[in-house]
Amino acid sequence: MSYPSKFTPIPNKDDLIHAYKGRSIKDLPTPSIIINKNKFEINCNKMLENAANLGADFRAHIKTHKSIEGTILQLGTAKYKTDKIVVSTMMEAWKVLPLVEKGLINDIHFSLPVVKSRLSELADFSKSVPHLRLMLDHADQLDLLAEFSRVNPGTKKWSVFIKIDMGTHRAGLEIGSKALDQTLYKAIVDNSITEHVEIYGFYCHAGHSYNSDSKETAKQCLINEIVHGNKAALMAKKLNPKLDFFVSVGATPTAHVSEILTLEDLKENLEGDELIGKLELHAGCYPCCDLQQLSIGYISQPDISLYLIAEVISTYPNRGNSSPGEQLINVGVLGLGREFGPVIGHGKVVEQKGYGDWVVGRISQEHGILTPLNDTNNNKFIPHGTQVKIMPQHACITAAAHPWFYIVNDDDIVIDIWIPMRGW
Secondary structure: OOOHHHHOOOOOHHHHHHHHOOOEHHHOOOOEEEEEHHHHHHHHHHHHHHHHHOOOEEEEEOOOOOOHHHHHHHHOOOOOOOOEEEEOOHHHHHHOHHHHHOOOOOEEEEEEEOOHHHHHHHHHHHOOOOEEEEEEOOHHHHHHHHHHHHHOOOOOOEEEEEEEOOOOOOOOEOOOOHHHHHHHHHHHOOHHHHOOEEEEEEEEOOHHHHHOOOHHHHHHHHHHHHHHHHHHHHHHHHHOOOOOOEEEEOOHHHHHHHHHOOHHHHHHHOOOOOOOOEEEEEEOOOOOOOHHHHHHOOOOHHHOOEEEEEEEEEEEEOOOOOOOEEEEEOOOHHHHOOOOOOOOOOEEEEEOOOOOOEEEEEEOOOOEEEEEOOOOOOOOOOOOOOEEEEEEOOHHHHHHOOOOEEEEOOOOEEEEEEOOOOOO
């Protein structure tokens, strides 16, 4: 069959390498995304070590960079490794199949709840990967899966995570809700469903952990993820004690602080319950990081591997509320995003140095306005044509806006081009 990924154009990597490899970032067109490979790889290996120290499997979400090269680094290049990933789009899933064929990836989780219009594609894709996990957060989705299998004999049995709502009300089922009770009963007791669908585990994502104001706050979010996932697993075990489950938890903030979580912390918060099944940690933004993690203290600025380069193209003396005024740059919402966080603005200028503190204070479609972070005499206008380095609020959104990334090491010379798997 024909799927969207087959028709989505992808830039030619060889042509890009020929054009840009060996060039200094100072000679690159703006706006562009730069990724420091050394920092990216260090961040990947550190997260794998965090999971291992927690006694957990690790599942790498590839949604930030969406590239083959970045995925390989997330799978591990040092002592610790994983063969599990999360994808947000089928474009990502199809494009990592070369890594499946090499045995580097054996388990892929498609992170959206059941999408009826893509079931044929998911069933087809499942033939190419040892294990495909879907997401589920409503009893009706079980009916969709079972009905598809009945109409299409030979479909591989569906393996699903049940998504638990951690209070953000983005997706998932709440612990203690009638909807969760109904979904569990249907998935575990109803033979017309269990013939075609099996529960692999319970998936928690504390999206609100991005609002944490300290490592301790983020650690409590991680504990809550584990507690909620474990409660759901206990409920399922009561319906069928023979079943085993994974409890998959994490967001980049909570995954970062997993290194300070102890078994004593868990025992204290599980309220006498045992940890059911196998723990799995998942995260996605951690190889790149951004201002959110920096502002809360999970990381330091040198840990951030992804940044945006833009160019100062105009100046407006005495405009705005702070001295000396405002400046125009050649990147807007379509290249940076419109995210906010604890740091004021849509992104922070970290180079060029010597001009004070500037942020992307306002943003339009293709251009942004630099405004002084503070009203001090230290702020000076950046000369026209000067390339500035901007740390984004949300690396995932910023990266998604660009057709390729320039890869450098610490000398800021382009060594590679990564092409993200854009599209659906």
